[in-house]
Amino acid sequence: MSFTVYYRSTEPVSDALSIRLTDAAAAICRERDWLSCEPISFFETTDGHLKGGSKPNFSPHPNDVDSFKSQSLPDGTMLDALDVLCELSRKHKVNWEFSHDHDEGPIGFIIKGECDQNLLAQVEALDQLATMIADVGNAPAPNIYVEEDLIDDLPDDVGDFAPVTMVEEEEEEEEEDGEPPILKFPV
Known part of the structure; x- marks a missing residue:
């Protein structure tokens, strides 16, 4: 499953500021191991706004x-x-607007280093x-136990069974009364 959260400077940035922001982000990000x-x-940007x-x-x-x-980094x-972008906003006086794959946004902002509540709630979710x-994904597989007696009761020759598919069953039921099958629930 792929899902991207996008961030974009609210105003165009100079090439020099773009380089400073990129370098500063890389330095801050080295303080963590980004597993999650x-x-x-x-x-790359063509309209002057820094995007990521x-x-x-x-x-x-x-x-x-x-x-x-095996790493010691968090x-x-x-x-x-979000914290990295808040820090970049505070130190470099750049504001950010956000979107994601399912909403062109903006879904929220970081202004003067502060994240708005709507954006924060979406990222927390x-x-x-x-x-x-x-x-x-990390949960252990369920431990399934089958009693020996149940295995002993299985027929020796499974080939004797002719399984009926759902299509065959439906056709048979339709033929009986001309109506499509309806699941009946006890009242």
Whole structure:
């Protein structure tokens, strides 16, 4: 599953400021190991606005998880990505507007280093979703126990059975009364 949160400077930035922001973002992002989310990264821009995007990682590859566990750096989440952009906003006097793959936005802003509540709520929900999906993916497989007696009761020759498909059943039922089958529920 791929989903990107996009950020864009609200005003055009100079080439020099673009370089400073890119370098500063890279330096801040090195303080984390970004397993749960891509770190802040910026794209080439043609309209003068600095643009970038980060994806939450809903199901990290097992090798990446193992590598992360061997590191001493904290995990980077979408909330951490917001923190990086807030810091860039404060230090470099740049404001950000946000969108994502399913809403061209803006879905929220960082103005003067402060994240608005709507954006914060959406990013918190993304982080919670990523955590829930990761927890499901990391859950141990259920332990299924079948009693020996049940196995002994199985027929020796399974080939004697002729399974009926749903299509065959429906055709048979339609032929009986000319009506399509209806599931009947007890009242």
